[in-house]
């Protein structure tokens with residue numbers, strides 16, 4: 233299994249291009265199931281999760297190509313990919329495919345809306361909490377679907393087309409908002425989703441659906457209205473820049489010191505995180521190219537954060553921020569409110585010399601003046617990258633095991649960081 237070797241201690245300076253967002257690309261790809269036309273997506277990152285989803289979509293009959301070639305033959309990054317679901321050949325998403333990635337469960341929405349049925353395995357994905365699917369089931373039932381859960385599969389049917397309705401999410405869910413927006417686009421009549429997720433990825437999907445001929449309004453607010461249409465067509469849509477990748481590299485610079493331009497990054501997508509990073513002492517400046525992050529000399533100030541749905545501080549940056557706080561001059565409190573088990577990085581950061589104690593959903597981080605490199609491993613994507621950041625700032629060598637987690641969500645990580653002066657390499661095997 234590949235590992236990442238880091239020799240810490242260098243400042244980062246230079247430019248880092250920000251890739252298309254994984255969490256926007258995945259639902260956009262799934263939206264291709266809604267039409268027999270071709271959905272062309274620009275700025276698709278080259279990531280293991282994207283590859284996995286192409287396999288899942290392929291199983292349903294989606295054909296895909298990158299500049300005329302099959303996706304896996306392409307070495308290009310930030311690619312333009314065409315997805316065409318001319319015929320849906322299978323409405324079952326099997327356990328072997330879905331168990332590897334939670335987002336693949338989302339195919340349930342478009343399959344049900346277009347085909348009147350879907351049989352989708354209960355999902356897997358990062359081990360960060362129980363991650364139930366009750367909101368998807370409730371929401372689709374509100375649109376008239378009948379749903380059974382049998383032998384690990386959710387079986388959804390709507391023989392006479394889904395019907396628009398008002399649905400109030402009892403809890404904000406990104407995935408359930410994506411799915412209901414897609415399903416309602418082909419339902420009969422109007423759907424109003426309240427307490428919907430407001431993440432930028434939701435807006436990217438709504439824009440895509442509208443480009444395909446849907447009538448979605450209010451995305452980005454907590455009330456989304458969808459006027460169902462009979463059929464959707466192909467379209468061409470650009471994947472937004474990855475706000476989590478942006479925040480991750482900004483935190484890396486805030487930790488190691490240096491001066492980096494995050495090319496193509498958009499501040500509006502992560503303002504709350506940028507505000508927090510600025511409070512730690514880094515200088516954040518929006519520029520024509522993206523976002524410039526600088527820190528020199530002064531120590532890292534401790535800042536308390538609590539994760540929250542957008543526009544709050546993202547849970548997907550919590551681990552990285554904890555990495556940064558391990559070297560702050562004082563104590564910080566980091567509270568996780570979205571997932572109940574998203575502190576697996578705590579014990580790994582401790583291997584590097586961090587002082588962290590847990591009290592329920594809050595981690596109390598007592599900053600230390602230096603970290604020392606060590607072998608570490610993590611069980612999820614964002615936790616893994618928090619170890620990379622900490623390794624960049626630690627003295628000596630850090631070996632990050634289980635790199636496949638990083639490959640799920642960070643495109644060209646070693647190349648981007650070594651281009652800015654970091655000593656980081658992949659060791660194969």
Ligand code: EPZ
Pocket residue numbers: 254255256258334335358361362363364365366367368369403404405406407408429547548570571572613614641
């Ligand atoms: C999306 O996951 C992201 N994944 C996650 O990023 C991200 O952490 C999360 O949103 C929150 O921002 C993708 O976009 C592919 P949720 P999702 O439904 O949609 C509970 C990463 O590292 N819930 O908004 O699965 C759930 O357990 C990943 O890139 C229910 O209770 O998250 C959680 O506590 C990890 N019942 C809360 O809602 C349900 O039916 C929010 O989860 C659905 C969710």
